[in-house]
Amino acid sequence: MRIVKYEDIVKSIRDMIIYSTTHLSPDMKKALEEAYENEKSEVSKAVLKQILDNAKIAENEWKPLCQDTGLAIYFVKVGEDVKVEGGTLKDAIFEGTEKGYKEGYLRASTCDCFTRANLKDKVGYNLPPVIYFDIVPGDKIEIEYAAKGGxxxxxxxxxxxxxxxxxxxxxxxxxxxxxxxxxxxxxxxxxxxxxxxxxxxxxxxxxxxxxxxxxxxxxxxxxxxxxxxxxxxxxxxxxxxxxxxxxxxxxxxxxxxxxxxxxxxxxxxxxxxxxxxxxxxxxxxxx
Amino acid sequence: MAEYTLTTPLSDEDVSKLKAGDIVYLNGVLYTARDAAHKRLVDLINEGKELPFDLQGAVIYYVGPTPPKPGEVIGSAGPTTSYRMDPYAPILIEKGLKGMIGKGKRNQAVREACKKHKAVYFGAVGGAAALIAKAIKKAEVIAYPELGPEAIRRLEVENFPVVVVNDVYGNDLYEEGRKKWEGK
Known part of the structure; x- marks a missing residue:
């Protein structure tokens, strides 16, 4: 049984959140550049130019690409031969999410469905995330994350x-x-x-x-x-x-x-x- | 499509020269407000009370920015989807609001109010939040700090980039643009 430390998961998630909310992924960048080349309408081309310029500014300044830094969504594949030491995997994802959003100066966008109140002190900063767990063979933990806007x-x-x-x-x-x-x-x-x-x-x-x-x-x-x-x-x-x-x-x-x-x-x-x-x-x- | 640079507060004359599709760079002051702040503003109007800012010629920006890092004026600050403010916008327009900045479609009531009372709806580029923040030179919370990102802020802006979506003549850029490019 392979052992993974709770703190290591927290840190990996925190870092992943801060990086990916400020750095447009290479596949998206390429797709947007192609769209800019192909777009025939003048006004839409100008919009695409702004989107590409925005990505440059965000990357240089580690500033969020969009103010809606989303609900945190995770798809997690847990190997049958791996054990988390020092806490549960779910808690580590919660803690990593809170740290990433807080320390990255990202927006806390979760609220009570009915009162619409932000419960960052009671429930947690941008918590809870949406997590889908799957059990797979092996001794690795694979975590996919997205910041999903409203x-x-x-x-x-x-x-x-x-x-x-x-x-x-x-x-x-x-x-x-x-x-x-x-x-x-x-x-x-x-x-x-x-x-x-x-x-x-x-x-x-x-x-x-x-x-x-x-x-x-x-x-x-x-x-x-x-x-x-x-x-x-x-x-x-x-x-x-x-x-x-x-x-x-x-x-x-x-x-x-x-x-x-x-x-x-x-x-x-x-x-x-x-x-x-x-x-x-x-x-x-x-x- | 024409290009204009305008300074707030906006006059009837300012907004009357704008047509859907025109590019506008705004200077001066914008006020931020989203759903919760709009509800409070309309409640104040209904109760006959004074608003936290002067609506005459004002421009409201639909935005809930990220928290600023130390030393920053504001965090990332792109537009949010505007339809959520549709129930509140017509009365604000009637009381003197001249411009709204957001993204996405408005309902018929808002478009009618724009025609009747001479106001325009501007579109900003959603997701261009780091770029737009560059145009914001000063930001100060002037009402409802407890709403966090949804508090009303007074923003001082320079060359804030927007496109006219709904003008005072009833035109709609989304409908016209789509019609022009459909099937192509």
Whole structure:
């Protein structure tokens, strides 16, 4: 059994949060630069220029790319042969999150659902994070993190289609979600699509799809094709950067299905669309 | 699309020359307010009480910045989505508000109020929060400090970059822009 120290996890998470909220990831930078090159509308091009300039300033000054430093989202794979010493893994993630957000001068964006009060002294600074745990073979802990902003989360949608709706029904649903969202979620977007599983699990997969690096292929050739088709069709909506009209609305579409075998219940076709703004702050560490 | 540099407070004449799609650099003072602060402002108006700042010609910026690091004027400060302020905006416009800065669509009531009382809705680039912060030279909390990032701040700005989304003539940049590029 491999031993990992609690404090080491706290520190790794803290550092990952501060770095990735101030440094645009290489895949996003490349995708935005390509969008800037390809954009045909003058006003959207000017917006993309501002977004790229912003990334430079943020990186040089370690200043948050966006003031909405998000709800902290984690997907954690815990090896069966690893043990945390000095505390629990969950506590370490909570503590690392609080430290990262506080010491990085990031915004505490969590509040009570009803009173809307910020409970940073009672519950914790930007706590709680959303954590999905999975148990895997091996002696490593793999932690994926994203700072998920509210604007793009607000326009995300999930549904359960009738099986007869098929692939066309899925495409129609994705297009409707992006079209209805218009300028609100800060395009150009990354569109995460979860297909199959259950109502709730489709949504989880749609979120996890956002962690995949842009420019990587879907290992399923049929889905890879569908991603490209959807991207082209979504870019024809004309929404453009910040919704001001243009040809570059979507940087990538990423699809995840319920594995093994792209499965769901015989009566259902669950589909979820999680929208990600152009300030996609995602990162991962292996401990 | 034209480019203008304007100084607050804005006059009817200032806003009347602006058309959806124009680029504007704002100088002077902006006030920050989000949902919670808007609710309080409208409650004050309904109770006939004085507001914490003068609405005549004022421009409100929908923002909840990150905390400033030691030595910084303000943290990152990009716009938040504006529709959440739609229920409160028309009455503020009626009482003298001339400009709003945010991102995303406004409802029909806000667009009508912009037409009727001559006010404009500006879009700032969401997620360009470190760049926008450069245009903010001074920041001071003037009301509701207990709201934290949502407190009302008085910002002094220089060449604050915005685009006109809704003008006083009823035009909407989002609708026009999309129509122009749809299918292309």
């Amino acid at each position: 604007g793009s989360e607000n326009v995300s949608r999930a549904t359960v289609l009738a099986p007869a709706a098929g692939k066309e029904g899925i495409k129609e649903f994705v297009k409707k979600v992006v079209s209805d969202a218009g300028p609100n979620p800060c395009p150009p977007l990354v569109v995460g699509v979860g297909i199959g599983g259950s109502f709730d699990y489709a949504a989880v997969m749609s979120k996890h799809a956002l962690f995949r690096d842009i420019g990587t292929e879907n290992p399923d050739p049929e889905l890879n094709e569908l991603e490209k088709e959807l991207k082209d069709e979504l870019n024809k909506l004309g929404i453009g950067a910040m919704g001001m009209g243009g040809t570059e609305t979507v940087l990538a579409v990423h699809i995840e299905t319920f594995q093994p075998g792209r499965m769901c219940h015989i009566a259902s076709l669950p589909v979820a669309v999680n929208i990600q703004c152009h300030s996609s702050r995602h990162s991962h560490i292996t401990i």
